[in-house]
Amino acid sequence: MRRFRITAYVTSVLFAAGVALTGATAAQASEQAAPTGYVALGDSYSSGVGSGSYDSASGSCKRSTKAYPALWAAAHSPSSFNFTACSGARTSDVIAGQLGPLNSGTGLVSLSIGGNDAGFSDVMTTCVLQSEANCVARVNQAKAYVQNTLPGKLDQVYSAITAKASAAHVVVLGYPRFYQLGGSCIAGLTETERAAINSAADLLNATTAKRAADHGFTFGSVTSAFTGHEICSGNSWLHSVNWTNPTESYHPTAAGQSGGYLPVFSAAA
Known part of the structure; x- marks a missing residue:
C-alpha cells in the first residue's frame, strides 16, 4: 500500500x-x-521621393534608403523587410503589384495611399499654373472624390492586406499640410489657394483615418510632426516647386522622412 x-x-x-x-x-x-516580417507598401511618400539616395534597382518607383520604412528597418532589424512602395502608386497599384510579400509571417505593414487617387499631382499643377479660381475649383473636385469615392478604394486595399496577412499590425500613415499660412513666402500661391490645399489634406487624412480604424488598423497622423516645417515656414521639410526635378515637388525631404514620418511610424509600430 x-x-x-x-x-x-x-x-x-x-x-x-x-x-x-x-x-x-x-x-x-x-x-x-510569431510573425515578425515587415512589409512597406504605398506611394511616393512611403517610397521616399524627395529624400534622395534612391535604390537604382527600384527604377521609377524611387525607393530611398532615407525613407522612413528603410530607416525603421535598419534600426529594428525585422526578420524580413520587403519594400514595395512605389512613386505614383494608387490604390489599384497596391492591390495589383505590391502585396506579393505579404504572408502569415508578416507582423508589420506600413502604408500611405490615396493622394494619387484624389489627383494630387493635377491639383498642384493646376494651382501653380492657373488662376486662383481654377485652383480652388480643382481642390474642391478632389475633395468630392475623397468624400464619395476614395473610402471604397481604401476598403479594397485594406481588405486585401488583411486577407494575405491576417496577423499583421497595419499602420496607415497620413499626409502633412503643405503650407504654413501667414508664413514667410512672398511669392507663389495665394493664401486662399494655400488654405484650400491644406483643407484638402485635412479631409484626406480624416477620411483615411476613419477607414483605417474601421478595419482595425492604426492611423499615424504626421500633421503635428510637420507643424513648423511646412512650406513657407522658413524650415521646411517639404520641397516646394522643383523645376529641375518636378517629381520631387511637394514631397518630404530627407529631414521630413527622418524627423516627421519616422517618429510617427515608430510610435505606432
Whole structure:
C-alpha cells in the first residue's frame, strides 16, 4: 500500500513536470512562430521621393534608403523587410503589384495611399499654373472624390492586406499640410489657394483615418510632426516647386522622412 502511494506520488510529479515542460515548449514555439516580417507598401511618400539616395534597382518607383520604412528597418532589424512602395502608386497599384510579400509571417505593414487617387499631382499643377479660381475649383473636385469615392478604394486595399496577412499590425500613415499660412513666402500661391490645399489634406487624412480604424488598423497622423516645417515656414521639410526635378515637388525631404514620418511610424509600430 505504501509502495503504491509513493509510486503514485512520483508519477503525478513527473506528469506535472511534463505538462509544465510541454507548456513551456509550446509557448516557446508560439513565440518563435510569431510573425515578425515587415512589409512597406504605398506611394511616393512611403517610397521616399524627395529624400534622395534612391535604390537604382527600384527604377521609377524611387525607393530611398532615407525613407522612413528603410530607416525603421535598419534600426529594428525585422526578420524580413520587403519594400514595395512605389512613386505614383494608387490604390489599384497596391492591390495589383505590391502585396506579393505579404504572408502569415508578416507582423508589420506600413502604408500611405490615396493622394494619387484624389489627383494630387493635377491639383498642384493646376494651382501653380492657373488662376486662383481654377485652383480652388480643382481642390474642391478632389475633395468630392475623397468624400464619395476614395473610402471604397481604401476598403479594397485594406481588405486585401488583411486577407494575405491576417496577423499583421497595419499602420496607415497620413499626409502633412503643405503650407504654413501667414508664413514667410512672398511669392507663389495665394493664401486662399494655400488654405484650400491644406483643407484638402485635412479631409484626406480624416477620411483615411476613419477607414483605417474601421478595419482595425492604426492611423499615424504626421500633421503635428510637420507643424513648423511646412512650406513657407522658413524650415521646411517639404520641397516646394522643383523645376529641375518636378517629381520631387511637394514631397518630404530627407529631414521630413527622418524627423516627421519616422517618429510617427515608430510610435505606432
